[in-house]
Amino acid sequence: MVTADNTVPDIARVREVPRTVKDTASYTVFRVVNACVLVIICAVTLYPFINLAAKAFSSQGYIMAGQVNLWPRGFNLTTLEWLAQQERFWTGYGNTIIQTVGGTTIAMVLTTTMAYALAKKHLKGRGIVIAMVVVTMFFNGGLIPNYLLITNLGFKNTIWAIIVPNAISAFNLLVMKAFFENFPSELEEAAAIDGMTTYGIFFRIVLPLSKAVIATMILFYAVFFWNSWFPAMLYLSDAELQPVTLYLRNLLAGASGAGREAGMEEVQIGSNLKAVTMLLTVIPIIAVYPFVQKYFVTGVMLGSVKG
């Protein structure tokens, strides 16, 4: 759909403009305005994050008075220290890590093996299975039947309710399949002649040479599970199992016990506490984001090529 071949275009590329052609005055004006608008867009995109950090380190009084925007006022770490002592928060954090690692592992095992088998064009029955996958892109059972299924399986209040139902994403699967289809078949043939079985070829030849696409898929799934909160709200009523996103959601909704727990006399539940909790939740993503961003972009484009 986007490109004819399977090479991923470099979308940060800028078009070369011949030096001999002079810009007209109006075009120069346009370029300056364009650059300014883009700078403003960047500023608006970043503002909520900056505002969040400022609020996280300000005292509640200044926030209530509406005086905290870009920079902390009445700098203090009391809320941060208080939150750092909250067991419920760290339990949530631990649960988030467990659901991210567990969910990503199951998803990767199923997605990689399935994509590899479906990438073999001679495989009999391949078309039917691919159709089975594509159908799930356009239809899903809907909230109620899914809820009844998970409940009937006895997954309620277990981690399985979160990590199993989202194991195969049709989009990710098709991206991986496209990648494996372009894997140089000579390598696999050579390994087969050397007497390697399909299993040997897959684990010892194909996987080690597919690190880039595997990294991309791991990131896609990991971000999904890290950010997920709604399945937890549906299926996990036991607070000991809830991820940090749900802890934050309850805090935002004011429905949580968090604010009413002992020790809250010193720290008012308010913008300050919300800001600190949000900050601690986003920090891991922001910390790795600059390094992994290009993998996401590649993944999206690989998907669109074959989509």
Place this chain on the structure above:
Amino acid sequence: MAPETGTVEAAPPARGEGPPAGAPVAVRGGDTRPPQQLRNKDTWARALRRDWRLYTFLILPIIYLLIFRYTPMAGNVVAFRRFRPGGSMFGDEWVGLYYFQAFIQDPKFWEVFFNTVILGALTLIVVFPLPIALALMLNELRSRRFKKITQTITYLPHFMSMVIVAGFVFELTAINGTVNQIISGFGGDPISFMQEAAWFRQIYVSSEIWQTVGFGTILYLAALTTIDDQLYEAARIDGANRWQQTWHITLPGIRPTIVVLLILNIGTFMAVGFEKVLLLYNPLTYPTADVIATYLYRVGINSGSFSYAAAIGLFEALIGLTLVLSANVIAKRTVGASLW
């Protein structure tokens, strides 16, 4: 190297992307008969003997799809059957269209139906064109560094959990938040945005813009790189200015991408950001914020009327399917681009 040389001997010709076992090169030639005979010979028994290891890779994923994707699809029959707590997830007795009639006569359903249509339409009209505009703006940049930094920054919100996005909305629109400070700065009275139904749609659409527009440019930027530079050169020689180049070369060049994404967006029209609405709304804003998905959630999960809610869900899915199919047909007829 491998202990299983015996089984391998039969397999190698079929490995990789080579032609199937014993297939002559003539398969790709003009003769139609050899491949026909070949297909007849490729029985399941043969395929299984040759590729049984590959099939083992498919066992778990297929079981998974059947249980977690196809069982819920079949589970929609609960919309036509009465569900008894503790009973079967497919319901216990047929009641025909009872639940469909029930929600069609329910004025509350029509309220959330129109809220969904309005919110979906606003998102489509306001948010959909913005990534195209942003991609075109990025395309005019001549500094690769500036372009990369802008891309990195504008993609960031896409990776935030919906809970974080909702948190940002609450913080910025709070009575002492930045938006109200600006309003006060201009001499206006602070507005309690999240408590007023009249503001919900604007807030929803704004947060949608913040979160999705940057990442939405990726596919357009990819399409832009495929436009042949020679077209621009020729246009310059013909005396076309930059606007004319954008209008006559750039936009037609990314039209297939625009059309495909538009069809996909129309398909998800009714499925307006359920998670976001669920996080942002409250009983005060229900008159504008309550959509089919959130109503269904409250009726089904919170009140336990599973069959009734499943009927609503099925109805919503049918509308979505109708929309995507008709958009696809229209796109095929008018601009010659389509999903399939």
